[in-house]
Amino acid sequence: MMIELMDITKSYGSEENLYPVLRGISFNIQDGDFVVLLGPSGSGKSTLLNVISGLERPDSGRILYDNTDITAMSDEELTFFRKEYVGFIFQQYYLLPNLTVDKNVKMGADLAGNRNYRQIIEAVGLVDKMDKYPSELSGGEQQRVAIARALAKKPRILFLDEPTGALDEETGRLVLDYLCRLREEYRFTMLMVTHNNNIAEMAGTVIRMNSGRIVDRYNNSTIKSAYEIGW
Amino acid sequence: MIIQIKDGIKLIAISIISCCAVFVCNLFMNFNIDIARIKGLISNPEVMTFYEAQLTMSRVTCAVSGGCLLLTSVIMLFFYIKHYIDSHRKELGILKALGYSNIKIAKGFWVFGLSVFTGCGLGFASSYALMPLFYKVMNPDVPMHFNIILALYLVILPAVFFCGLAIIYSCKKLKRPVLDLLRDRESSYAGKKRRKEQKDKEQSFIQDLKQATVKGRPALMFFIALASFCYSSMMQMSFSMDELSSRMFAVILIVIGIILACTTLFLAIITVVNANTRSIAIMQAFGYSWKDCSGAILGGYRLLAYIGFAIGTIYQYLLIKSMVSIFSKTSADIPEYKFDTKSFVVVLISFVIIYELVMRRYSARIKKISIKEIMLK
Numbered sequence: 209m210m211i212e213l214m215d216i217t218k219s220y221g222s223e224e225n226l227y228p229v230l231r232g233i234s235f236n237i238q239d240g241d242f243v244v245l246l247g248p249s250g251s252g253k254s255t256l257l258n259v260i261s262g263l264e265r266p267d268s269g270r271i272l273y274d275n276t277d278i279t280a281m282s283d284e285e286l287t288f289f290r291k292e293y294v295g296f297i298f299q300q301y302y303l304l305p306n307l308t309v310d311k312n313v314k315m316g317a318d319l320a321g322n323r324n325y326r327q328i329i330e331a332v333g334l335v336d337k338m339d340k341y342p343s344e345l346s347g348g349e350q351q352r353v354a355i356a357r358a359l360a361k362k363p364r365i366l367f368l369d370e371p372t373g374a375l376d377e378e379t380g381r382l383v384l385d386y387l388c389r390l391r392e393e394y395r396f397t398m399l400m401v402t403h404n405n406n407i408a409e410m411a412g413t414v415i416r417m418n419s420g421r422i423v424d425r426y427n428n429s430t431i432k433s434a435y436e437i438g439w
Numbered sequence: 440m441i442i443q444i445k446d447g448i449k450l451i452a453i454s455i456i457s458c459c460a461v462f463v464c465n466l467f468m469n470f471n472i473d474i475a476r477i478k479g480l481i482s483n484p485e486v487m488t489f490y491e492a493q494l495t496m497s498r499v500t501c502a503v504s505g506g507c508l509l510l511t512s513v514i515m516l517f518f519y520i521k522h523y524i525d526s527h528r529k530e531l532g533i534l535k536a537l538g539y540s541n542i543k544i545a546k547g548f549w550v551f552g553l554s555v556f557t558g559c560g561l562g563f564a565s566s567y568a569l570m571p572l573f574y575k576v577m578n579p580d581v582p583m584h585f586n587i588i589l590a591l592y593l594v595i596l597p598a599v600f601f602c603g604l605a606i607i608y609s610c611k612k613l614k615r616p617v618l619d620l621l622r623d624r625e626s627s628y629a630g631k632k633r634r635k636e637q638k639d640k641e642q643s644f645i646q647d648l649k650q651a652t653v654k655g656r657p658a659l660m661f662f663i664a665l666a667s668f669c670y671s672s673m674m675q676m677s678f679s680m681d682e683l684s685s686r687m688f689a690v691i692l693i694v695i696g697i698i699l700a701c702t703t704l705f706l707a708i709i710t711v712v713n714a715n716t717r718s719i720a721i722m723q724a725f726g727y728s729w730k731d732c733s734g735a736i737l738g739g740y741r742l743l744a745y746i747g748f749a750i751g752t753i754y755q756y757l758l759i760k761s762m763v764s765i766f767s768k769t770s771a772d773i774p775e776y777k778f779d780t781k782s783f784v785v786v787l788i789s790f791v792i793i794y795e796l797v798m799r800r801y802s803a804r805i806k807k808i809s810i811k812e813i814m815l816k
C-alpha cells in the first residue's frame with residue numbers, strides 16, 4: 209500500500225496563539241518499506257505520525273493511501289480505515305488494564321477475525337504470561353504485548369511512536385529485533401518515530417524533521433540489525 | 440499535599456444528601472423538642488393521643504430518613520475515598536516512597552468531611568426558613584423555638600464524624616505495598632480472582648471486555664447499582680407517602696426524593712463514563728466503532744442499574760409495609776398499604792429515560808474529544 213503525503217500542515221492553539229507543528233510536509237512511503245522519522249523533541253514527528261495514521265486530522269493537505277484520500281473521510285470511515293489497515297504501537301503501551309495479556313491481544317485479533325492470534329503471543333515470547341495482567345508485567349513485556357496486539361489484527365501499515373523510548377537498552381534491542389523479524393514474516397509497512405539516531409540505521413528510509421519541516425531524507429544502502437547498531 | 444480543598448468540594452452528592460437529611464431531621468427534631476414542652480399542659484386524653492401520635496411520627500421520620508440518608512452518605516464517602524485512592528495510586532505511591540506514613544497521608548482526607556459540613560449547614564439553615572409554615576401545618580398551637588443544641592447534633596457532630604471516618608477509612612485503604620501503588624496495580628488477590636474469571640472463556644472480545652470492564656471495577660459496579668437503588672426507592676417511597684401522610688410531608692419527601700435520586704444517578708453515570716474514557720479511546724484508535732466501544736464498556740453497567748432499581752422497589756415496598764403495620768397497631772386511621780403500581784410504572788419510565796439520556800449525553804461528549812487528547816490525559 210503506497211502512502212502519499214501532499215503539503216500537510218497542522219497547528220495547535222487558539223487563533224491568537226497559533227503554533228504551527230507541521231509546515232507543508234510532502235513525501236511518499238513505498239509498500240513494505242521501513243521508514244524512520246527522526247528529529248528532536250517538538251519537531252512534529254509524533255503529530256505527523258498521528259496525522260498519517262488517521263488519529264488526527266491535518267489543517268490542510270492530502271494523505272493518499274493507494275490514491276484514496278483519508279483527509280476527506282468521515283469519522284466513521286476513518287475508524288473503518290484504521291480497523292482494516294492500521295496497527296499502532298505507542299511508547300506508553302496503552303494496554304487495557306482490566307484484561308489479561310491474552311484478551312489484550314485478542315482485542316486486535318477480533319478486528320481481523322484472526323483466530324490464531326496465540327501464535328503471535330508465542331512469537332513475542334509471552335506464552336507463559338498469557339494470563340497475567342499488564343500491571344504484572346515489566347515494561348519490555350508490556351511493549352511486546354502491544355506488538356502482539358498490533359500484529360494480531362494483521363495490519364498493512366504499522367505505526368510506532370517511540371516504541372523503545374521507555375525501555376532499557378537490552379529490552380529495546382529485543383523489541384526491535386522482534387519487530388524486524390515479524391515484519392519480514394508478515395510483510396507490512398512500518399513507520400517509526402524515534403529520536404534515537406542509531407535506530408535509523410535499521411530502516412530502509414530515514415526522514416529527518418526539525419521545527420515541523422523535513423530537513424533531510426535518504427535511503428540506507430546497508431540495513432543493520434538491532435544487535436549491530438549503537439544505542 | 441495532593442488532597443486539596445477542591446477535592447472535597449467535588450463530593451457534592453454527599454453535600455446534597457447531608458443537606459436533605461439535616462433539613463428533614465431538623466424540622467422534626469425541633470418540632471419534637473417544642474411539642475415536648477407543652478406535654479404538661481395537655482389534660483384531655485384525646486389531645487394526648489394526638490400528641491403521642493405526632494411525637495411518634497416525628498421520631499420515626501427522623502430515624503428512617505436520617506438513618507437511611509446517613510447510611511447512604513457513609514457508603515458514598517467510602518466510594519469516593521476508594522475511587523480517589525485508586526485513581527491517584529501513583530501520586531500516593533510517590534508520597535509513601537518518600538517516607539510519608541499512611542496516617543500522615545490519610546490526615547489530608549479530612550477535607551472530604553467538609554462536604555458534610557457544607558451540606559449539613561445548608562440543610563440546617565434552610566429548614567429554619569420553612570419551619571414557620573411546617574409548624575402551622577403540623578400543629579399551630581405549638582410555639583416555635585430555635586433550639587441551638589440541634590446545631591451541635593446535626594451540623595458539628597456529623598462533620599467531625601465524617602472527617603474522622605474519612606481519615607480512618609483512607610488510612611486503611613492506603614495499607615498497600617508502595618510498589619503496587621507506584622506501578623498502578625491492584626492487589627495480587629484481586630488479580631488472581633479476576634484471572635480465574637477470565638480464564639477458559641471462548642467468546643468474542645467485545646463480550647470479554649463487557650464482563651471485564653464491569654467486574655474489574657467493583658466500586659463503580661456498586662455505585663451505579665446504589666444510585667439506581669436510591670432512585671427507585673426514594674422516588675417510589677415519596678409518591679407512595681402521598682397517600683399515607685399529610686400533603687406537606689409528602690411534598691417535602693417528593694422534592695427531597697427527586698433531588699437525591701437524580702443527583703446520585705447523575706453522578707454515578709458521569710463517574711462511570713469518565714472512568715472508562717481511556718479504554719474507549721484505545722479501542723477507537725484500533726478501529727472499533729463508537730457503537731462497539733460504548734456498547735461494550737458502558738453497556739455493561741446497564742444490567743446492574745436495572746438490578747439496583749428492582750432491589751430498590753422491593754426495599755421501599757417492604758419498608759413502607761412494615762412502617763404501616765407498626766403504625767396501624769396504634770392507630771386505626773392508617774389505610775392498608777398496597778403496592779403502588781402506578782408509581783412503579785411512572786418511576787421506571789422516568790428512570791429509563793434519565794439513565795439512557797444522561798449516559799448518551801456524556802458518552803457523546805467523549806466522542807467529540809480527539810483520541811489523542813484522551814490518550815494524553
